[in-house]
Amino acid sequence: MTSGTLNYIRFWGVRGSYPAPFGSHMRVGGNTSCVELQADNHILICDGGSGIIPLGQHLIQQQEIKELTILLTHYHWDHISGLPFFVPAFIPGWKLNFYGPGDNQQEIEQRVSGQMIDPYFPIEAETWLADVHFLQAHNNQLEYGPFKIEPFFVHHPGSTFGYRIQVHDKTIIYASDNELPFVDNFMGERLNKMKPDELKLFKAMQIEEKARYIELINNAHIFIHDAQYTPEDYAKKRGWGHSCYLDTTNFAIEANVKQLYLFHVDPNYNDNKVEELHCNTLKFIDKHQSNMGCHIAREGLIVSIDKL
Numbered sequence: 001m002t003s004g005t006l007n008y009i010r011f012w013g014v015r016g017s018y019p020a021p022f023g024s025h026m027r028v029g030g031n032t033s034c035v036e037l038q039a040d041n042h043i044l045i046c047d048g049g050s051g052i053i054p055l056g057q058h059l060i061q062q063q064e065i066k067e068l069t070i071l072l073t074h075y076h077w078d079h080i081s082g083l084p085f086f087v088p089a090f091i092p093g094w095k096l097n098f099y100g101p102g103d104n105q106q107e108i109e110q111r112v113s114g115q116m117i118d119p120y121f122p123i124e125a126e127t128w129l130a131d132v133h134f135l136q137a138h139n140n141q142l143e144y145g146p147f148k149i150e151p152f153f154v155h156h157p158g159s160t161f162g163y164r165i166q167v168h169d170k171t172i173i174y175a176s177d178n179e180l181p182f183v184d185n186f187m188g189e190r191l192n193k194m195k196p197d198e199l200k201l202f203k204a205m206q207i208e209e210k211a212r213y214i215e216l217i218n219n220a221h222i223f224i225h226d227a228q229y230t231p232e233d234y235a236k237k238r239g240w241g242h243s244c245y246l247d248t249t250n251f252a253i254e255a256n257v258k259q260l261y262l263f264h265v266d267p268n269y270n271d272n273k274v275e276e277l278h279c280n281t282l283k284f285i286d287k288h289q290s291n292m293g294c295h296i297a298r299e300g301l302i303v304s305i306d307k308l
């Protein structure tokens, strides 16, 4: 399609929490979570933050692909606030398939359309002219064209998914909001007050958490993960459901990830700060004698899936 690369990942929104359209933030980007994956003329979109607005404008420039599948990690504003302004939804002939946390398709529908009701928004999702569907996973799997998708629960307030996506023999993990390692960082604070049986349970949870994530993430070609805070800011925000970038990096090394993308960075961090954190991450990787690649997920960045 229009990107010039056949099968690719493109970052349309990379910020955590709220849009940050400030001059000091433009090298990294100010829009909230939205990542496009395109393979074999199928488009998969992860999250509908403000980044989905320019993606919508981009998509209507072409005629080839008019069906989209949108995976939502959860329904916090920074992941859905672009949907009311997503132009393909308002054009007949387009087909949109949504998936996200929820007990059934109706619940997903309510959560997607809930932000577009009076008095919060002037037009309801019912006015969308596209053919809109809400998907259901079978055996915790979804398939869309060449994409095989497995949702998994992450540590973030409410029900939140990460997605393990396989395409062309490549594994891509998208986990925008996730606190790692949650059991260690959050529960570990109570370690001294634990009774022996509680301590035993804690150790079991610690092992289980690590094993579960390692199994999901192991050998991933691309790991797009929450890297919201510095260690200093994380210390003030334990249990908020976001990771310190060094914890994310440490986990990625342990899981033998090939390329890490630091994502959902704090909107308070300007370009210089994010680039400084990236430098620290590269030193950390070097110190751990790992050859993992590490990048800032910058708005507009395109990564070829074929060349991974």
Ligand SMILES: [Zn+2]
Pocket: 016, 017, 076, 078, 079, 176, 177, 264
């Ligand atoms: Zn978020």
Ligand SMILES: [Zn+2]
Pocket: 074, 076, 156, 177
């Ligand atoms: Zn959230």
